Amino acid sequence: MIRRAALVLLALGACGESEGPPLAAAPQRIVSLDHCADIHVLALAETDAIAAVSPGAGEDYTFLNERAADIPVVRPSAEDVLLLKPDLIVRSYGGGPRATELFRRAGVPVVELGWAATLDDVAANTERLGAALGAPEKGAALAADLRQQIAQPAEGAEQALYVTPSGVTTGPGSLVDQVLSAAGLENYETRPGWHPLPLERLAYESPDRLVTGFFDSRDRFEGRWDSLRHPVARDLMALPRTDVPGALLGCAAFPLGEAIRLIREGRE
Known part of the structure; x- marks a missing residue:
């Protein structure tokens, strides 16, 4: 059984325990360009701060795809994305190899997921994305859950x-x-x-x-x-x-x- 709700509640709960208002710099018009970016945006950003997700966000291979049901979808083309006036773009491969350079030249900040060769890299990326999306507590909670799974002693030799x-x-x-x-x-x-x-x-x-x-x-x-x-x-x-x-x-x-x-x- 997938514990999607449990993972999200873990992150939301960690965020709820923090003191003070959200970070002032938290982006308010986030666009994600591919389903790997969607995963992080759907888990870490507030719904009303997501301007659009990729066409793959609602597919069954995308984690938290049910959250994408009422969020606008955009193709990863420069024209379509810039029309949305995003204040942050999140991408892995969406838009092609020159997308990051293009959007930054247009004055839009871009956060790339980055290469992850190990599970520790994945946890670090989660924390980094959480900070970039204005949700450091959520990112830290999800990263901690992954690290807990990595750290549990392995038993057996099947x-x-x-x-x-x-x-x-x-x-x-x-x-x-x-x-x-x-x-x-x-x-x-x-x-x-x-x-x-x-x-x-x-x-x-x-x-x-x-x-x-x-x-x-x-x-x-x-x-x-x-x-x-x-x-x-x-x-x-x-x-x-x-x-x-x-x-x-x-x-x-x-x-x-x-x-x-x-x-x-x-x-x-």
């Missing part, structure tokens, strides 16, 4: 294979690998990077369990020739498994802490 609907998995160095480790699991995939399922190895050596991602999505990213259609891969689906909603895994963002919790609880 091997888990991460599986997507397109038959892709990932090994050491990825955030998914770090999520599995934080949940007390050893990654079955030993090759760095992203790869098709290792069918030859799976034919004679199975993992102890599966962790799946994005199987709840309306667009399951399946291909006609993907490796999940192979009989060896199909047989894997009978193993013990934890299905992780794509909204928890879609971005290098604080919902990864809930993914860790969900996987850990799935083993109990």
Whole structure:
């Protein structure tokens, strides 16, 4: 079960305990340009301070997508965005590689999510975004929750294979690998990077369990020739498994802490 409400209440509760009025510099017309930016804006900003979110904000792969229901949507084009007269733009990849330079030249501040190679980086980014959006207490609370999940001692040595609907998995160095480790699991995939399922190895050596991602999505990213259609891969689906909603895994963002919790609880 996704504890979306619990995470938001955690952040809101931390904010409510602070003294004094909100920061005077808090932006009042925030625009986010892609669904990874939307995640942070929807969690950290007040609804009436959000001028627009991206077209992906309401999709099932976006965390807190229900909050986006009544918020205007804007395409990540310079003309459309500038017409909204934003006082802050938040982006990860939205608008293309030159978007940040373009908007800053137009006089609009831009906050980029930044690269996160580790879960600690994700927590730090959450704190930074909270401060930029005028909600440092919320950002700190969400970052603390993620760090708590990372810090819990791992128990057991079960091997888990991460599986997507397109038959892709990932090994050491990825955030998914770090999520599995934080949940007390050893990654079955030993090759760095992203790869098709290792069918030859799976034919004679199975993992102890599966962790799946994005199987709840309306667009399951399946291909006609993907490796999940192979009989060896199909047989894997009978193993013990934890299905992780794509909204928890879609971005290098604080919902990864809930993914860790969900996987850990799935083993109990």
